[in-house]
Amino acid sequence: MSATPAPDKRRAILDAAITVFARQGFHSARVSDVAAEAGVAYGLVYHYFDSKDQMLNELFSERWSLLLEASQEMQRSDASPRDKLRGVASFIIESYRHEPELMKVIIVEVTRAANSFGRTHLPEIRAAYDVVAEIVSDAQAAGEFRDDVDPDFAAMLFYGAIEQLLSGWIFDLVPGSDDAFEHAKQLVVETICGGLEPRPVGDRVAG
């Protein structure tokens, strides 16, 4: 009947993989751990997936496409550049708030693992950077951002900063309360747009 014959078990395995990869890291996670966590026989994992790698690839792509989509939607909107950036930052931070394990896996095992899975997914990752670069570029064309900063450069700073924040929460370098999340959303954009040095006059009119 359906194209995906028995989606329950397949999903259960994927969910178990999130938990196990987040807990032990992809490398030291055994396939048997995933099977056990899912309450399923070892062999069944290979019924639904070609390899251990494929599970991670699927987890990443599934989620990253949402991020990409959300970013593009922000970019297309008629919000201010600052609000567009805030939208992207919010989406990422909200993703972490709601699914910290999945985001941990994505950041730690893919995005920041440029040697292994990061390389595989480089095009997808870069696509997300490009959207941010576009936001900056448009803002420059409209005179709302200074034009002596390369948009790609700005995009790297933006993502680097947010990833570092998430890493801080993931590894308890810094407490990750709901309050901290809300605060961070504002602050990361405020800092990147406004800078650390005080503005001469009063604060600019916030969007």
Place this chain on the structure above:
Amino acid sequence: MSATPAPDKRRAILDAAITVFARQGFHSARVSDVAAEAGVAYGLVYHYFDSKDQMLNELFSERWSLLLEASQEMQRSDASPRDKLRGVASFIIESYRHEPELMKVIIVEVTRAANSFGRTHLPEIRAAYDVVAEIVSDAQAAGEFRDDVDPDFAAMLFYGAIEQLLSGWIFDLVPGSDDAFEHAKQLVVETICGGLEPRPVGDRVAG
């Protein structure tokens, strides 16, 4: 005689480890690869080192202590906050310019590998963040930086941004010419201190 009996071979092994780890990544680098690269018998590696891990640990700590020292020196100097930050950024970027393989290993295998070696060296890594946080904190006390941004938060943004830049060069996301390095030193500090939005009046008086 000397405390370190035959430093030549030991150093040769360590240097070979840099090359091999940078080329293949720590995980897929075999100890036999390191021995071959050093032109040395397999067993000799274990004469000088307890384990494969120890080599990486030593490479990291050796270099990171220099970074920490340089940062502390900047922090103690009477330069402007902006110049202090530029000093730290410059040191890191210069390190990459002169020893790209070593820096690649440090960033990719330790700093951004929070699951494995990053965890081991967390105290050292955090110490470097703390110095930057102190620079920011002092600047705030002197009224030179706005005080509504948490210094630890600012430090994370700063390091996140720089690491992302290095990653871009390391993995050829972005060309890494001498020019790009000089430009990046200026721009990363300028962006973080000055922000992406244009300053109302003329540029502030640079230090």
Place this chain on the structure above:
DNA sequence: CGCTAGATTGACTGGTCAGTCAGCCGAAAC
């Protein structure tokens, strides 16, 4: 009921390496 097909099981295999170890070699000591 007998048949088929897909889901499910888990013991087993094959390959990969980190780390060991028994011994070799050359130089200094006597």
Place this chain on the structure above:
DNA sequence: GTTTCGGCTGACTGACCAGTCAATCTAGCG
């Protein structure tokens, strides 16, 4: 010349684990 000892060698071992596969189970169907 012989002894000693640390640097040095590389074949070998033991552990680990991804992926395989033959067999069993279950459900639908005529």
